[in-house]
Amino acid sequence: MDAHVKILRYNPEVVGEAEWKTYTVSLEPTDRVLDALHKIKWEQDGTLTFRRSCAHGVCGSDAMRINGRNRLACKTLIKDLNPEKEITVEPIKGLPVLKDLVVDMEPFFDAYRSVMPFLVTTGHEPTRERIQSQADRDRFDDTTKCILCAACTTSCPVFWSDGQYFGPQAIVGAHRFIFDSRDEGTEQRLEILNDKEGVWRCRTTFNCTEACPRGIEVTKAIQEVKRALIFRRV
Amino acid sequence: MPSPPHHPGRMSEIAAPRSSSRSRNLKGGGRNRSGQTNFELYSWLFMRLSGLALVVLVLGHLFVNLMLGGGITALDFAFVAGKWANPLWQVWDLLMLWLAMLHGTNGLRTIINDYAEKDQTRFWLKALLITASIVVVVLGTLVIFTFDPCLDPSSTLSVCK
Numbered sequence: 447m448d449a450h451v452k453i454l455r456y457n458p459e460v461v462g463e464a465e466w467k468t469y470t471v472s473l474e475p476t477d478r479v480l481d482a483l484h485k486i487k488w489e490q491d492g493t494l495t496f497r498r499s500c501a502h503g504v505c506g507s508d509a510m511r512i513n514g515r516n517r518l519a520c521k522t523l524i525k526d527l528n529p530e531k532e533i534t535v536e537p538i539k540g541l542p543v544l545k546d547l548v549v550d551m552e553p554f555f556d557a558y559r560s561v562m563p564f565l566v567t568t569g570h571e572p573t574r575e576r577i578q579s580q581a582d583r584d585r586f587d588d589t590t591k592c593i594l595c596a597a598c599t600t601s602c603p604v605f606w607s608d609g610q611y612f613g614p615q616a617i618v619g620a621h622r623f624i625f626d627s628r629d630e631g632t633e634q635r636l637e638i639l640n641d642k643e644g645v646w647r648c649r650t651t652f653n654c655t656e657a658c659p660r661g662i663e664v665t666k667a668i669q670e671v672k673r674a675l676i677f678r679r680v
Numbered sequence: 681m682p683s684p685p686h687h688p689g690r691m692s693e694i695a696a697p698r699s700s701s702r703s704r705n706l707k708g709g710g711r712n713r714s715g716q717t718n719f720e721l722y723s724w725l726f727m728r729l730s731g732l733a734l735v736v737l738v739l740g741h742l743f744v745n746l747m748l749g750g751g752i753t754a755l756d757f758a759f760v761a762g763k764w765a766n767p768l769w770q771v772w773d774l775l776m777l778w779l780a781m782l783h784g785t786n787g788l789r790t791i792i793n794d795y796a797e798k799d800q801t802r803f804w805l806k807a808l809l810i811t812a813s814i815v816v817v818v819l820g821t822l823v824i825f826t827f828d829p830c831l832d833p834s835s836t837l838s839v840c841k
């Protein structure tokens with residue numbers, strides 16, 4: 447089967463705007479968009495630039511905007527995209543494009559770092575593992591699944607227009623520790639997200655929840671953080 | 681061979697779990713750490729609470745003005761004069777004015793934060809917004825309390841005879 451893949455190309459060394467280029471590739475319906483990109487890069491145009499590492503949906507490096515929606519190229523099958531029509535592939539929006547499908551992820555990681563995404567404890571270290579009940583674990587199980595692909599943050603219209611907004615992923619990353627019974631940094635993290643550019647910027651658009659390739663209920667996590675702030679109780 | 685670049689600056693931005701600098705909190709974290717207030721929290725709550733109140737106030741207002749009695753055909757100067765002679769409707773309209781104005785102003789503040797890219801633009805748009813809102817709220821409040829249907833000496837309204 448011949449599929450037509452239309453890619454937004456941008457070369458920083460050539461002055462000018464990004465432009466669309468269409469490639470025709472022969473693919474199986476069960477191939478993934480990542481396979482199409484590989485075929486183009488390996489067989490037609492070696493300058494095509496994109497990130498990928500694991501190729502199996504665990505590393506989070508190949509989030510891109512495919513047919514107008516943020517997805518992982520390695521988890522998107524051609525047959526699920528209506529291959530009769532052109533398949534469009536663009537970089538994720540809201541982060542500076544470096545080349546073709548590669549964006550500068552630093553602002554995204556900066557937001558993640560600023561919510562202190564590590565266990566905060568006080569007192570002596572226990573000599574054995576920190577035990578937690580299943581019920582306590584269930585409270586943040588969903589947000590432990592994040593692979594930092596940025597599909598959510600770069601699907602958020604508030605982030606598009608206001609790059610200072612922490613974005614859904616940073617809130618997911620904070621949620622994972624705020625609702626962890628073993629963590630003692632809750633107050634600090636809540637205060638960080640009480641910022642002008644924190645959770646209150648969220649307008650419950652649900653784009654993030656739709657975009658997440660891990661099926662995390664991102665909007666719900668954000669609302670839980672808002673509730674924790676309002677009632678000062680997690 | 682040159683060694684790979686380290687990012688000492690970046691590392692020190694995050695207090696590692698066991699580092700002694702942890703109590704110092706993190707540098708880049710929670711931009712605007714100084715002057716942290718609950719303003720955005722209350723503003724968010726206010727939008728929902730005032731929204732709820734507005735549903736009752738606005739629908740009640742529309743129902744009384746457009747459906748009850750003579751309906752829309754009975755809407756005239758005398759109708760308004762009659763309503764504002766009643767303290768209940770004075771309070772009702774006052775609440776509606778204040779809540780809608782604060783709600784709408786705060787909503788537009790959000791939209792300005794969304795779309796204004798330069799600090800200058802943002803500042804002037806907000807200045808304009810706040811000025812306009814104050815004018816409307818003050819004038820509206822003044823009218824509700826000082827409204828006198830008989831200001832015109834030749835008025836033919838029954839209350840003025």
Ligand code: HEM
Nearest residue numbers: 649650727728731732734735738780781783784787788790
């Ligand atoms: C009838 C009852 C109303 C309800 C239940 C209501 C509810 C809400 C809520 C919950 C929000 C926040 C949305 C968010 O943060 O995502 C909002 C935003 C807003 N409201 Fe209302 N509202 C009402 C009436 C009004 C009125 C009368 C005005 C105009 C005076 C108004 C103007 C706005 C504006 C400009 C926004 C900001 C929109 C945005 O955030 O994009 N609303 N409203």
Ligand code: SF4
Nearest residue numbers: 592593595596598658
């Ligand atoms: S929450 Fe989902 S969409 Fe967002 S970065 Fe994590 S895995 Fe990606």
Ligand code: FES
Nearest residue numbers: 501503505506520
């Ligand atoms: S390449 Fe690792 S998630 Fe797609």
